Amino acid sequence: NALILLACLFVSTATFAQIDAKINPISTIFGSPDLSVEFAAAPKFGVELSAGPNFGSLTLDDNSIRRRGFTGILTGKYYLNEDMGNDNLSIGLYAKGKVINYTAEGNETDNASRQKIALGFAVGQKWVSKNNVIFSIDGGIGRNITNVIEGEEDASFNLANLPFFNLDGFFRLSVGYRF
Numbered sequence: 010n011a012l013i014l015l016a017c018l019f020v021s022t023a024t025f026a027q028i029d030a031k032i033n034p035i036s037t038i039f040g041s042p043d044l045s046v047e048f049a050a051a052p053k054f055g056v057e058l059s060a061g062p063n064f065g066s067l068t069l070d071d072n073s074i075r076r077r078g079f080t081g082i083l084t085g086k087y088y089l090n091e092d093m094g095n096d097n098l099s100i101g102l103y104a105k106g107k108v109i110n111y112t113a114e115g116n117e118t119d120n121a122s123r124q125k126i127a128l129g130f131a132v133g134q135k136w137v138s139k140n141n142v143i144f145s146i147d148g149g150i151g152r153n154i155t156n157v158i159e160g161e162e163d164a165s166f167n168l169a170n171l172p173f174f175n176l177d178g179f180f181r182l183s184v185g186y187r188f
Contacts, residue, residue, distance in 0.1 A: 027094060029055075029135075029143055031185030040065035041080070043181060047095070055095045057084040059181070063109050072116060078109030078123075082179065084131050084149075096137045103131045103149050105177060121160045127153045127177035141187040148180045 033043035045059035063078040086101040105127045113119035129151015136144045153175050156168040168174035 028188045029057075029095070029185055030188065031143060031145060031183035033061075033181050033183050035182055036061070040076075043080075043183075045082075045183065045185075047086070049095045053088045053091060053095070055086045055088065055099070057086060058082075059084070063107075072119070073114045074119075075112045075114060076109055077112070078107065080105070080107045082106075084147075086131070086133065093137045096135045099131075099133045099135065101131045101133075102129070103151065103179075104128050105151075105179065119161070121158055123156075123158045125153060125156045125177075127151050127156075129177055137187055143183070143185040143187055145183045145185075146181070147183070148178070150176065150178045153177050 027049045029045075029047040031045045031047070033045075036043045041061055041063045043059055043061040045057055047055045047057035050056045059082040061080055063076055063080055066073055066075050068074070082103055082105045084101055084103040086095075086099040088095050089098045089100065091097060105125070107123065107125040109123045111121045111123070129149050131147060131149035133145060133147035153168070156174060157165055158168065159165040
């Protein structure tokens with residue numbers, strides 16, 4: 010129900026405000042394309058939804074492990090010194106969710122999944138050209154509320170109980186266009 014409410018909020022906001030659509034080209038190279046849409050909810054305040062799949066493979070000791078999943082980030086941004094509306098320096102809060110499944114090819118007993126929810130503080134800088142081309146740098150640091158790895162045969166481990174693994178963060182370089 011909360012997801013439907015958020016979707017309705019974004020659709021209603023989009024009909025009255027500017028929309029910035031962005032992509033993170035660096036994460037795309039590493040198998041996690043990150044697409045984001047930001048709505049100007051009010052003067053000096055924006056709401057950004059970033060989402061993207063996680064995929065790829067890695068090899069450990071001649072075992073190939075396939076990664077498939079999804080990451081989403083919801084960020085509320087307050088712009089301190091606007092020039093063209095929702096640009097320049099921003100501060101805010103974020104909520105991040107991640108679900109990833111790891112599949113070991115040829116050895117099903119090594120399969121695992123990871124679920125993660127995090128909350129934190131974000132800071133960013135956005136430049137908008139006169140032709141509405143956008144370049145932005147965003148980052149954040151926060152705390153994992155849940156960070157659980159579940160394996161086969163009901164084995165699970167909560168990484169949020171370990172001090173170092175309890176931290177969450179993100180860094181994103183994005184390019185896009187303002188509609």
